[in-house]
Amino acid sequence: MSKFSQVYWMLVKDLMVESRRGFEILASMGFISAAALVIAQAAFESLTPKLVIPAFWITILFIAIFTSTTAFVREADKKTLPGLRLIPISPSVIFLSKTLFTFLLILGQGFIEIILLAVFSSQWYLISDRVLITFVVSSLHISAIAAFASALVMYSEGRAFLIPMLIFVLTAPIIPTVLTLANPSYPFEMVTFAILLLETLIMVTATAVLSEFVLSV
Amino acid sequence: MNAILRIDNVWKKFKGNWVLKRITFSVKENSVIALVGKNGSGKTTLLKIISGLVKPTKGKVEILGEDVHRGNGNYKWKIGVLLHENILYEELTVEENLKYYARIYGQKDLGGIASEVFEKLGLDRYSGTKVGHLSYGWRKRVNLVRALINDPEIILLDEPLSGLDEEAEKIVSEIIVNLSRDRTVLFTIPNRHDLVSSLKNIDARVVELVDGRVNA
Numbered sequence: 087m088s089k090f091s092q093v094y095w096m097l098v099k100d101l102m103v104e105s106r107r108g109f110e111i112l113a114s115m116g117f118i119s120a121a122a123l124v125i126a127q128a129a130f131e132s133l134t135p136k137l138v139i140p141a142f143w144i145t146i147l148f149i150a151i152f153t154s155t156t157a158f159v160r161e162a163d164k165k166t167l168p169g170l171r172l173i174p175i176s177p178s179v180i181f182l183s184k185t186l187f188t189f190l191l192i193l194g195q196g197f198i199e200i201i202l203l204a205v206f207s208s209q210w211y212l213i214s215d216r217v218l219i220t221f222v223v224s225s226l227h228i229s230a231i232a233a234f235a236s237a238l239v240m241y242s243e244g245r246a247f248l249i250p251m252l253i254f255v256l257t258a259p260i261i262p263t264v265l266t267l268a269n270p271s272y273p274f275e276m277v278t279f280a281i282l283l284l285e286t287l288i289m290v291t292a293t294a295v296l297s298e299f300v301l302s303v
Numbered sequence: 304m305n306a307i308l309r310i311d312n313v314w315k316k317f318k319g320n321w322v323l324k325r326i327t328f329s330v331k332e333n334s335v336i337a338l339v340g341k342n343g344s345g346k347t348t349l350l351k352i353i354s355g356l357v358k359p360t361k362g363k364v365e366i367l368g369e370d371v372h373r374g375n376g377n378y379k380w381k382i383g384v385l386l387h388e389n390i391l392y393e394e395l396t397v398e399e400n401l402k403y404y405a406r407i408y409g410q411k412d413l414g415g416i417a418s419e420v421f422e423k424l425g426l427d428r429y430s431g432t433k434v435g436h437l438s439y440g441w442r443k444r445v446n447l448v449r450a451l452i453n454d455p456e457i458i459l460l461d462e463p464l465s466g467l468d469e470e471a472e473k474i475v476s477e478i479i480v481n482l483s484r485d486r487t488v489l490f491t492i493p494n495r496h497d498l499v500s501s502l503k504n505i506d507a508r509v510v511e512l513v514d515g516r517v518n519a
Binding site for chain 2: 099102103107164167173174176
């Protein structure tokens with residue numbers, strides 16, 4: 087049984103479970119639409135990339151906070167975690183599958199947010215290569231952090247506080263890079279993009295390695 | 304015959320209290336162990352330690368020669384565990400849950416023994432029902448099939464008969480007796496009376512736990 091296949095089946099299972107949770111999907115859509123509307127309406131006359139791009143990434147961080155609870159926290163709450171721990175899959179493979187799941191959820195919700203924001207505020211540069219590619223790479227980075235935060239605090243009573251704190255603190259180093267790369271007022275520098283890629287790779291690897299300790303407790 | 308499962312001087316402390324003290328015994332291939340003990344005697348904790356879900360404070364557990372808590376987890380291919388609580392996904396149907404676990408073990412569908420037990424337990428009529436919509440007893444039956452999905456050599460069952468109606472209890476008892484013919488089975492049961500009344504056809508070695516110790 088290849089690790090790829092195990093990741094695939096875990097991912098399929100998580101997506102099926104998620105698709106059956108109608109109220110959570112509705113809540114997420116409501117938040118995304120409201121956020122797009124508020125950003126667009128708040129300062130329609132003076133909307134510039136300097137305002138829209140950071141506002142978009144703040145929304146993505148909130149999406150990451152909501153989404154992180156679907157990874158390990160829900161397994162702990164629903165008492166399905168022993169099932170994960172009894173199957174012959176290494177903790178790092180379980181973690182990578184949860185990271186990928188979180189990534190797909192953030193990606194899906196983020197793309198809807200981009201489209202809504204572009205339509206509501208007529209900021210069409212949001213649907214450009216540079217914004218989209220920066221969003222995809224940074225989402226993977228944020229997903230690894232969100233899944234890791236979820237695993238780290240799944241048994242803690244203070245997780246409502248700890249998850250946002252961990253996500254804000256651990257994503258802080260990449261935010262200036264992301265905002266520079268996505269803003270059409272600045273030149274898109276390949277070196278900066280390569281740094282973001284490298285940081286993402288390091289974060290995914292580091293959290294996967296650390297998950298061996300977190301999930302085997 | 305060699306010991307397939309070895310529990311060596313296992314101690315467990317929870318919130319300052321020793322719930323398991325100096326537990327040592329080994330289990331030979333194709334034998335049956337009934338872990339008997341009242342509520343709070345530590346039998347569920349011991350079963351979770353054996354299956355690798357809980358780490359002992361002291362001591363070690365070996366399954367097929369591998370240290371359960373420090374090894375690389377290969378023993379997981381060889382064991383099947385039924386826990387007291389439901390570990391299936393409530394949002395998925397019975398069929399989807401079982402298929403997911405089968406896929407994880409590299410199978411396309413239920414294995415021989417799991418498929419046999421699935422039919423015996425009459426689960427086919429609930430295949431398309433979400434696990435969240437099933438009663439406790441039916442969930443327990445599905446969990447039992449899940450525990451057998453990988454055709455395990457060692458089967459660990461935590462109070463397999465509790466919460467079942469009379470008919471289901473009879474069927475599950477028969478299944479345990481059949482499983483014990485060519486596999487190693489360790490199950491927990493609250494008292495000796497249940498063992499005699501429900502599992503009278505089983506030739507089990509009884510290990511009694513009293514206040515976290517094996518009662519010799």
